[in-house]
Every structure is written in C-alpha cells, then in structure tokens.
Amino acid sequence: MSPHHDARLPLAFIPPGEEVRLAGLGDEIDALQREQLTAYGLAENRPLRVLQQKPMTVILAEEVELALEHSVARHIWVVR
C-alpha cells in the first residue's frame, strides 16, 4: 500500500467526480453539527461521491445529495 493511500484529506479538497470514504469529522465541528451531519448520512466508512466544489461542496451520500459550505467541508476528513 502506498502511504498516500490511506492519507486523510479534507473533503473540500477532493476534485469533483471522485469517490471517497468518510474517515472522520474534525474537532472543529461542534457536537450538534456533528450529530446533524451524521444524521444526513455522513457516518464513518460510508462512501461519498463528490459532485462539485463550487460554489459549495456538493456530495452524494447514498442517494442523498448534500450541499455543504467549505467552512464545514474543510473539517470533514475522507480517504480515497
């Protein structure tokens, strides 16, 4: 395995079209929002597909399309 294979990256940096897995939510995200994100389907290990990054991060989690501000997507960690 190459070392970068399981390197964690912020969701906000993933180019559109890529599929990634959720690795974790950063500590910058407060407990309430963390619960909200989990409820939207952002749970560890779930696959996400990045649809676009501008003007906001838009992802497909299962069949739920979610739009997140970069200020949030920056603190969501994913692996390729």
Add this chain to the structure above:
Amino acid sequence: MNTSTAPAILLVGHPNVGKSVLFHRLTGAYVNVSNYPGTTVEVTQAPARFDASATLLDTPGVLALPSRSDDERATMRALLNETSRCLVQVGDAKNLRRTLTLTALLAELGVPMVLALNMHDEAMARGVTVDIPALAEELAIPVLATVATGGEGMGELTSSIARAAVPDPLLHYDPLLEEEITLLAAAIATHAPHPSLAARGLAILFLGNDTEVDSWLRQHAGPAYAQLDALRRAASQRAEEDLPGLLARQRTEAADALATSVSQRAVRSSPLLAQRIGQAVVHPLWGIPILLGVLYAVYLFVGVFGATTLVGLLEEDLFDGILNPAVTDFVTTQIGNNGLSDLLVGQYGLWTMGMTYALALILPIVSTFFIAFGILEDSGYMPRLSVIANRIFARMGLNGRAVLPMVLGLGCVTMATLTTRILHSPRERLITIFLLALAIPCSAQLGVVLGMLGGVSFSALLVWALAMVGVLFLSGFLAARLVPGRRIPLVTELPPMRLPIAGNVLKKTTGRLKWYLIEVIPLFLIGTFLMYLLDRLGILPAIIEAGEPLVSGWLGLPKEASAAFVMGFLRRDFGATGLFMLADALSPVQAIVGMITITLFVPCFASLLMMIKERGLKTGLAMLAIIVPFAFLVGGLCNLVLTALW
C-alpha cells in the same frame, strides 16, 4: 393534543419523504406538500378514511432522534403525549441506511410499527432494490413499498396498519452501554412509567439528551428525577466520548449493516436526467443563466400576465368599467347620496376602494405568484437556489436557507414571516424577519410600484430597485454585525428535481390563497373603514397638516401623500395604492421617493401582528421603531440626492 380517547396512528419519518402526501391519501385532509425539507411545521391530525375510529397524525420531519430542532421536538412531543396505537415510519426507499438509522431508535419505543418505504419509483429508477420480506422478517414488522404520489401500495398500507407489531430491536449497544440503559430503564419504569412508550426507549432518548423526554421525565418522576439525572451523569462520565454521539454511532453502524444485507444497488453508468438537471442548476457556470431564466419566466407570468393582463381585465374592464358604476348606481338609487352610500361607494368606500383593490388588483397578482412559487417549490429548485444564493446571504449573517422566506416575501411578507420557522436559529429568524419587514416588497406592492414607476420611466424603476437592494444589503450587513450570535454555515439536502404535479401545485395555491383572502379582505375592509372614519371626522386633513413638514419638507412630496402613509400602516400596498392615486400630480423624483419610502415603511398591519406573534411584542415594536424612522431617513436622503441629480 389529542383529546379524544381514540388511540392515534402517527406518521413519522425524515423530512421530505412524502409523509404529507401519504397523510392526504389516508385521510383526504390536505396538508402542505412541498419538495422542500421541513415544510410540515406542526402536527396535523384527521380521521382516517379506512377506519373512522382511528385518528391519523402527520408529524414534522425528523432528521434524527433524540430531538434537536424545533421540528424534532414537536414530533417527540407528539410521541410523548399521544396514546399511539401504531407508528407508521415513512422512509425513503432509495435511502435505506438513513431510514433504518431512525428505525433503530423508533423500534425501541415498544409501539407497534409499520415501515412504509416510499418513493419506490425513484428507488427503482436509481437501481436500488430492497429485499422487503427479509427486512420485514429482520424487524418483525410489516414492511411495504409505496409510491405516495401515485397511490401505489395504499391498500397494503391500510392492511399493514391492522397487522402492525412491536418491532425487534435492531441492535444491542455495547455491553457497558446496555448496562446503563437497563439500569435507567428500570428506574424510569418504577418512577415515571409512560402509558404507551417503553422505558428502554425513553432511557435511550434520555441518555441522548432529548430535551422533550427530559422535561417529560422531570414532570412525571417528581423527586425521583434527581436519581434519573444522576444515572445519566454517571453514564456520560464513564463514556469516554460524547454519549449521545456514541449511541447515535452505534445505531448508524447497525443500520448500515442491516441495509447492506437487505438492499442492492445496480451500478449505473450515467446519471438520470433529473440528476443532471439538478446538478446543472447549481453549477458554478450554468447556475446563473438558469437562475436568470427562471426569474424572467416568473416575471413574465406574475409581472406581465398577472399584474398587467389580469389586473387590466379585472380592474379596468370589469370593476371600473362594469361593476363599480353598477354598484354605485344601485346604492345611490336605493339609499340616496349620504354618509352611508359614501361608506359603501365613496372615495374611501368599502366596495369602491376595499373590495376593488382586494379583488381586482391584489388577487390576480398573488394568485399568479403563488402558482409560480408552488411550481418552483415542488420542482426541488428552491433548495438549490439556496446553494447559489448562499454567498450573498452569508454577508447578511444568514445562510442560503433564508432564500425561501425571502422569495416568498415577494408574494406575501406576512406568510413569509411565518415561514421563517424553517430557519435553524433564533438569530437567523430575527434577521430574516427584520429584512422582510424592511426591504422586501410584497407582490401587491410590487404590482403598484411596477405600475406607477413603470409609467414614469424605466430608469425610475431602476433607481427604486437599486435603492431597495442597497438598503437590503446594507441593513443585512449591519444586522449581521449587531445581532449577537454566530452565523450557521449551510448544510442542506438537495432533494431530487421532480416534475411538479399540477394537482399538488393547485391545491397548495388554493390553500395559500384561502389563507391570504381570509387574512387580507377583512384587513382591507377595516383599513378602508378607518380611512373613511378619519376622512369623515375630519382627522385626515389634520394628519395631512401635521405630517406636512416631514412629508413635504423632508420628502418633497405633496402634503396629501400623508394620507398614503396612514394607509400604509394598515397595509403597505394600500399605502402604495394611495400614492398611485396621486400619480398624475407627482414628478418623477416625487414618485420614486414616495415609492421608496412606502416600500421601506412599516410592514402591513397583518405582518406586524405576525412579527409580534413570532418574535414577541418587545421585538416586534422595536423593529417598528427602527423601520419607520429609517424609511423616512432613506426617503429623505433619496430626495436630496435625486433632486440634485435628476
């Protein structure tokens, strides 16, 4: 709450999964259906069609339980306060993991359940298949597929409700957590047993810091509450991380595992058309031209067809041409020319002014607006608009979610004020309500402004529009800095784009129009009556006199315009129409200044009441105290600038 003894059937589920459509199918009662999460803000109830003894309850959508948002708390309250015979969880068939995460909690409540996997059509189109018998066996409850909009599966749903069963728990938490839950459940069962919900479920919700369960237990456990609270505190100390988060994670994992074992997803080579459209609409490049196209289409329909064609037909041809002369004739021949006939058909007559404006001017404009809004709402465009508008709203301390009330405000500010409930924090609601009251002209008013300034010149209209946008941004910018609290970043679901269903849009439009008419006609008539009284008793001339320094001196308007401002307090558009009547006597600058001031001026009486209802008397009056002087300030400044430049 449910006062009848009949145990209720509760529809529960995520936002926007089709609960309201199902509710309508099962009861015949209409509730607000829209392709926008969070439109059911209150619990609605109606007798079931299939069983007259059963009451059906539609609850606001919950993203997750334990409850955190107002909607979730309302749903939790319904669960706690109703004697429920059965829970029907409405889930989205294409999002099984998410659906089952909620099931994992609902299943612990010990109430007979049915799981309706709705939107089966969309799941199929996306290649998602669910092994329904396997899922039913796993949960030990009836599970079925439905398409609420097409009425598919309704028969099976009613028969399933009769077979509803208490589900098997979907998971066992960690042994340590299980111990805490059992301990707490035993204490709840002893000190505060719930008539229909299982103590174990309440224990899990209580450990998850559900505020509604907390206050219910506080109320029912009496002094033993301290013991429950101590157990919870001990548990959260032992947990190494945030306890509610830990519980939620274990439910999510269990739901994931179950979903994976009973569902399959075909690999799709290309996205569906609906998905492509949905993405183009928020595309950084295509999004803007599409938005402009949508706005133009709405303008053509509301501004041109509604405000010009229909108003022309109704006001000029029908009312001014036929009805009003006939009514006036009839009244004067019946009762002669006196105070009473003046009240009915005079200058400020209930018929000639009140009803004519309400029916001929306002009705066509709001009707077309509500139709356009309903179509946009049903199509799924609104949440996407919030993505495009997010950056602009961020400057005003808001996020893109505020786009829905703001756009609705262009139809009716009063209704939009009510809709601010979909916003997540009191701070956002406060700022939005303020901006709505100040700088968002409602459709009735827009119609008058377009008519009056359009008649002057296009640049007059442009100056007015720029002033409005400028005030909106400036006051938003200031509000963002002055209102304490933090801005909440936008995280929103984008429901699939759907072809709007005509019946749905019509029903929604009729519902809104009915609300509007019940609210507007009486106020129009009261407003007209007050104007008539003021005029009769000779108070109007006194007000015109008293307002002269401000209106003539500072705003540079003819002194009769004072009357328009008095009317403006009763309804903003009423005030604008008041100025409209003076139109011929006004210069272009006067027309612009008048319209700017009137638009900013106090919101209509109804919206003031709504503001007070939503935010309290103090806040409502404080806003009024800011808005009135501000309107005159801006109006006067525009007068100074424009007279210097024009």
